[in-house]
Amino acid sequence: MNKAGITAIGASFATAMVALVVASAVTAPEARAASCSAAVCMFQNIKSGGSVHKGAYNVCGTYGDLQNQGCNDKVSSIDNWVNYTQSFGLAAALPNAPVAPTNKVLFSLAVGSQISYEGGASERELWGPAGLVVSGSGTVWIIDGAARRLLEFSMSGKPMGVVDLSDSVVGIGGLATFGSRLVVLDASTEKPTVLVLDSSSGKVISRIELPESAGLDRGLSGVGVESDGTIYARLEGGTANVRVGRISTATNLTQKMTAERTTETALPLGSVRLEAQPDWQRPVQIRINDRMISIGSSNREITAQLAGATSDQLFVKVTETLQDATTGKLLVDSTMRVFDAQGAAVGVTRVPKGTAIGASGTAVASDGRILVLVADSKVVSVVQLGLVAPGRLTEVLPELPPADRVVATVASAAAVSSEQDGVAAAASCVSRSTMASRDSAYRSNSKSLSETNITGSCSGRKKPHYLGSAKTYSSVPYKWGGFDSVSSFNSHMSPKTGRAGDVSSGDTLSCAYGVDCSGFVSRVWGVSSKKGTSTLPGIAPVIPESWLLPYDIFNKSGHVMLYRSKASGGYYVSEATTKDNKDRVVYQFQEADYVDGFVPRRYNNVCLGCTPKDPCP
Secondary structure, three states: OOOOOEEEOOOEEOOOOOOOHHHHHHOOHHHHHHHHHHHHOOHHHOOOOHHHHHHHHHHHOOHHHHHHOOOOOOOOOHHHHHHHHHOOOOOOOOOOOOEOOOOEEEEEEEEOOOEOOEOOOOOOOOEOEEEEEEOOOOOEEEEEHHHOEEEEEOOOOOEEEEEEOOOOOOOOOEEEEEOOEEEEEEOOOOOOEEEEEEOOOOOEEEEEEOOHHHOHHHOEEEEEEOOOOEEEEEEHHHOEEEEEEEEOOOOOOEEEEEEEEEOEEEEOOEEEEEOOOOOOOOOEEEEEOOEEEEEOOOOOEEEEEEEEEOOOEEEEEEEEEEEOOOOOOEEEEEEEEEEEOOOOEEEEEEOOOOEOOHHHHEEEOOOOOEEEEEEOOOEEEEEEOOOEOOOOEOOOOOOOOOHHHHHHHHHHHHHHHHHHHOOOOOOOOEOHHHHHHHHHHHHOOEEEEOHHHHHOOOOOOOOOOOOOOOEEEEOOEEEOOOEOOHHHHHHHOOOOOOEEOEOOOOOOOOOEEOEOHHHHHHHHHOOOOOOOOOOHHHOOOEOOHHHOOOOOEEEEOOEEEEEEEEEOOEEEEEEEEOHHHOOEEEEEEEEHHHHOOOEEEOOOOEOOOOOOOOOOO
């Protein structure tokens, strides 16, 4: 077996054997009974061996199991069983009762001194710690995205090294390890690139410019490495991949490969496939060694992505989404499901709130441990997730009201808004095709920028990260508070002396030009004056998520995105964003769990419906 293993943000693959403690919960009844009698009947004689109690709990699992072994002098009632197990920090597994898994914080980093954030000011989204991977040697690599660094730690949190990439990448969009090599995705540069580095020195060994088939507009969302050293770009959360290069185990050099898009991922388990569900039909289908497995819910939107594998287990991240009928906010719950090589479910756990978005926030070690990167305003923690038996996980999302109730609630809000603001007649409304043209004009803009445009004096300005030397750049840069049209931006650039963009926050600088997230939406919608994320609701009432059409929006305090379409693992959006140092208007894929807390809304002056003369883009 390959000791190096295969680890990737969003797809952690390793080849070591693993034994999952909750796997016995799905073993044959006669085998389980034998193991129960061997472990549980020691209850009366054990006084301090907490680990033995935990072992008995993991093998037998429930109060009923213990009673069946005749070892019930200490657990003569369910109340006693609850108290007994809780004294050892365990969840009391009552018959068929839901159980909350017990997670363990492995180590934490202080925000500011050890790891960093960007943004978070008014009308600016907060971002920073972007994900983690576990190397083949068992160390944890963390993406300190805002500082453009990779941090290496032991499992106990001992610092092992730092790789500074501030001079090598615009933004870190993904990470994988292969032996002594680091594979880094820079998805924020104008032409997305994969870098192969030496993990000890941080030296860049080679670069691979990704083909168009693996661009942002094709759903680029991460990077991975297969057991033979093949490097692949992950698309749409791993639903599809494009093979782009290979690390030679002999020379550690990389050569570019013919781009090949595939929905298969090479795993030790054989043929593993997530069946694409572009319209989010339920249930999602997973194929493992020719066995089809359904993962779904009768009343929620659901997506799934491969999160990792060992030689005998597969880890699938499942994201469920529903909409609050009162506020219109999207509510997201992500869980990790564990399957064996035959496709049998052997465990489940919840991915905590605050975990880095998408599969990048999760990692599977070669021994089957599931790690996540959980961040709040003060600390960023690496957490090992506990598992419970399949079907036993506590629910956190409310039961979704009937569809007509959700529709009625938000539709009534839309009606009130329409009555107050007035919906323009068809002759003066804004068509979706017009919105599409305006959106495209920002993203396809091409303008030659001089050194003065890029680095000239402008007090308080922070230059967009993707701007380097003087040359022609595409798109329109992000400017905090910006509301420039494409023509206005271009007219203030070369041969004039305006500054291209500003990613600072707090002051709308007259010396810089560009557009921010809400300024971009306001321009695409044709609003006469700039709206903010707090004022857009005044012209865009809530709609059900199922009603979304191109150029409706996802909106919340601090950020807004134009909805474009659904994908098998999330959504395509157009947005002006500084996240991951993109710092410009882009069209890209966002994972399903990213929309947690956003509210779907529709401009009240959009022309209703789509016609042959005005088709929806």
